[in-house]
Amino acid sequence: MTVIVRALRKGDYAGWRPLWDGYTAFYACELDESVTALTWERALNSHSSLFCRVAEIDGKVIGFAMCVLHEGTWTTAPVCYLEDLFVDENVRGKGAGKALIEALQAEGKREGWSTLYWVTRQNNPARKLYDMFSEADDFVRYRVSL
Ligand SMILES: CC(C)(COP(=O)(O)OP(=O)(O)OC[C@H]1O[C@@H](n2cnc3c(N)ncnc32)[C@H](O)[C@@H]1OP(=O)(O)O)[C@@H](O)C(=O)NCCC(=O)NCCS
Numbered sequence: 001m002t003v004i005v006r007a008l009r010k011g012d013y014a015g016w017r018p019l020w021d022g023y024t025a026f027y028a029c030e031l032d033e034s035v036t037a038l039t040w041e042r043a044l045n046s047h048s049s050l051f052c053r054v055a056e057i058d059g060k061v062i063g064f065a066m067c068v069l070h071e072g073t074w075t076t077a078p079v080c081y082l083e084d085l086f087v088d089e090n091v092r093g094k095g096a097g098k099a100l101i102e103a104l105q106a107e108g109k110r111e112g113w114s115t116l117y118w119v120t121r122q123n124n125p126a127r128k129l130y131d132m133f134s135e136a137d138d139f140v141r142y143r144v145s146l
Pocket of ligand 1: 023095119
C-alpha cells in the first residue's frame with residue numbers, strides 16, 4: 001500500500017472535511033463553523049503561514065498534517081509547528097502518520113527550516129510514532145486564555 005504525501009488542493013475539501021471533523025471529535029472540541037472555514041481557507045492560501053500536507057492512499061485523502069511556519073528568536077531560519085496530525089481510523093497503522101512527518105522533515109531540510117516540532121498529551125499512544133523521530137523534552141506548556 002503506497003502512501004503519497006502532497007500539498008493540500010482546493011478539490012480536497014470533500015476528503016479533508018470528514019478527517020477534520022474526526023480530529024476535532026478526537027479532542028472533544030466543537031469548533032465554530034467560521035473557524036473551520038477560515039482554517040481551510042488559510043491552509044490553501046500561499047500568503048498564510050498556515051499550510052497543510054495530505055496523505056493519500058489509492059487516490060483518496062486519508063490523513064493530514066496542518067502546520068504553521070513561524071519566526072523564532074533563537075534562529076534566523078523558519079520554525080515549523082506541526083499543529084494537527086490525523087489519519088482516518090480505518091487506515092491507521094499502515095504508515096500514513098509516519099509518512100506525513102517524514103515528508104515534513106524532508107521538506108524542512110530542502111527549504112532550510114531550523115526545526116519541526118509538535119506537542120501532544122502525555123498519554124497519547126501516538127507517542128510510539130513520535131519516539132521514532134526524537135526524544136520528548138522536559139518542557140511543559142502554560143496557556144492563558146484571553
Ligand atoms: C497519530 C496518528 C496520526 C498516527 O497515524 P498512523 O497512520 O496510524 O501512524 P503510522 O501507521 O505511521 O504509525 C507508525 C507506528 O507508530 C504506531 N502508532 C502510531 N499511532 C499510534 C497510536 N495512536 N497508538 C498506538 N500505536 C501507534 C503504529 O502502530 C506504528 O508502529 P509499527 O511501525 O510498530 O507498526 C493516528 O493514530 C491518529 O490520527 N490518531 C488520532 C489523532 C491523534 O492522536 N493525533 C495526534 C495528536 S498530537
